[in-house]
Amino acid sequence: MTTALRFPAGIDSERFLRDYWQRQPLLLPDALPPPTLDPEELAGLACEPEVESRLILGNETHGWRLRHGPFDEADFAALPARDWTLLVQDVDKWLPAFARLIDAFRFLPDWRIDDVMVSYAPEGGSVGPHIDSYDVFLLQLAGEREWRISDQRLTDPPLRDDSDPRVMRAFAADRQWRLRPGDLLYLPPGVPHWGIGRGDGCMTGSIGFRAPDGDELLAAASTWLSEHPRPRAPYHDPPLAGQAHPALLNEDAFLQLRGLLERALSLSDDELRAAFARRLTEPKPGFEPVPPRPALTRTAFVERLKQTGRLYRHPAARFLYYPRADGGATLWVDGEALETSALQWPLLRLLAGQALLELAELAPWLEEDDDTRLLHALYRRGIHAFEA
Numbered sequence: 001m002t003t004a005l006r007f008p009a010g011i012d013s014e015r016f017l018r019d020y021w022q023r024q025p026l027l028l029p030d031a032l033p034p035p036t037l038d039p040e041e042l043a044g045l046a047c048e049p050e051v052e053s054r055l056i057l058g059n060e061t062h063g064w065r066l067r068h069g070p071f072d073e074a075d076f077a078a079l080p081a082r083d084w085t086l087l088v089q090d091v092d093k094w095l096p097a098f099a100r101l102i103d104a105f106r107f108l109p110d111w112r113i114d115d116v117m118v119s120y121a122p123e124g125g126s127v128g129p130h131i132d133s134y135d136v137f138l139l140q141l142a143g144e145r146e147w148r149i150s151d152q153r154l155t156d157p158p159l160r161d162d163s164d165p166r167v168m169r170a171f172a173a174d175r176q177w178r179l180r181p182g183d184l185l186y187l188p189p190g191v192p193h194w195g196i197g198r199g200d201g202c203m204t205g206s207i208g209f210r211a212p213d214g215d216e217l218l219a220a221a222s223t224w225l226s227e228h229p230r231p232r233a234p235y236h237d238p239p240l241a242g243q244a245h246p247a248l249l250n251e252d253a254f255l256q257l258r259g260l261l262e263r264a265l266s267l268s269d270d271e272l273r274a275a276f277a278r279r280l281t282e283p284k285p286g287f288e289p290v291p292p293r294p295a296l297t298r299t300a301f302v303e304r305l306k307q308t309g310r311l312y313r314h315p316a317a318r319f320l321y322y323p324r325a326d327g328g329a330t331l332w333v334d335g336e337a338l339e340t341s342a343l344q345w346p347l348l349r350l351l352a353g354q355a356l357l358e359l360a361e362l363a364p365w366l367e368e369d370d371d372t373r374l375l376h377a378l379y380r381r382g383i384h385a386f387e388a
């Protein structure tokens with residue numbers, strides 16, 4: 001069961017995708033009940049070496065300083081009364097309540113979702129005015145934050161040279177809001193924005209998105225080719241008549257080489273789809289699902305599921321599927337493919353659609369071998385587990 005985002009009157013997820021996503025900012029007042037998080041617990045995460053955290057101190061007058069975690073109690077004790085921010089990445093991977101928060105954003109593709117970053121700030125705390133290259137939803141979790149945005153989309157604004165984080169040299173706000181717990185602000189890439197903690201105990205969750213670039217797709221295709229080698233196509237000389245000098249690369253030879261490369265890179269749509277899907281569903285490094293040891297047999301797994309009543313999806317798992325010509329589907333999770341049959345569409349949509357699976361939803365799928373085999377395969381890979 002998932003919590004839906006509450007859009008403002010006259011807007012639903014379809015209209016949001018059409019008119020706002022990647023296009024323009026949208027404020028969604030009272031959009032979502034925010035998960036609760038004790039600031040002490042956030043500070044505790046920032047002290048763990050495997051957690052990515054930053055402290056940013058400063059203000060408009062003095063510029064901003066960036067420090068990377070892990071931090072310790074003495075670091076926090078030494079902080080001034082105002083004008084600092086603690087940022088912790090991947091909170092969705094560490095705290096189950098934040099993994100479930102992402103379920104409210106599943107009208108967007110799974111593979112586009114990056115992480116939930118949580119920031120904490122006393123009065124005046126901010127990272128300065130800046131732009132991001134990715135889409136972000138900013139959910140106020142506790143306290144209040146003032147958001148100022150500019151309506152001018154930018155890609156490469158001049159930066160202040162007295163600050164470590166990338167802070168814009170000039171920023172003029174066109175719009176301004178004060179967000180309270182449950183309020184949500186969507187920002188597309190390139191919108192200059194500046195969020196400032198107001199009062200004490202401002203906590204904000206940033207649901208951030210990622211997008212591959214051409215280099216990443218080239219790497220994906222090249223990885224695929226190295227693992228699915230094809231017959232080698234050696235170079236053949238063009239007619240060599242008229243070679244003006246032994247060291248000259250003549251135009252015919254160049255065209256021959258270029259053609260060879262183009263053929264080496266030509267993948268069918270099926271191959272490319274698989275190469276991309278594999279790359280796009282790879283878990284973030286450091287968050288790979290861990291297979292259960294020892295793993296239960298399929299029968300024992302089904303029995304256990306009936307007793308415990310729930311399956312939790314690994315917070316770093318990304319699901320992606322596409323239909324096959326035979327009516328079934330190829331499901332990619334964690335860089336690996338599973339084939340599902342034409343009869344398994346409802347189960348596939350359920351598994352790939354939400355972070356928490358209740359027995360009541362899974363019960364119809366515990367009778368057929370094909371279905372329990374699929375569930376068991378995901379469990380054996382550590383994608384679904386009995387504990388969050």
Ligand SMILES: [Mn+2]
Pocket residue numbers: 130131132193
């Ligand atoms: Mn930002």
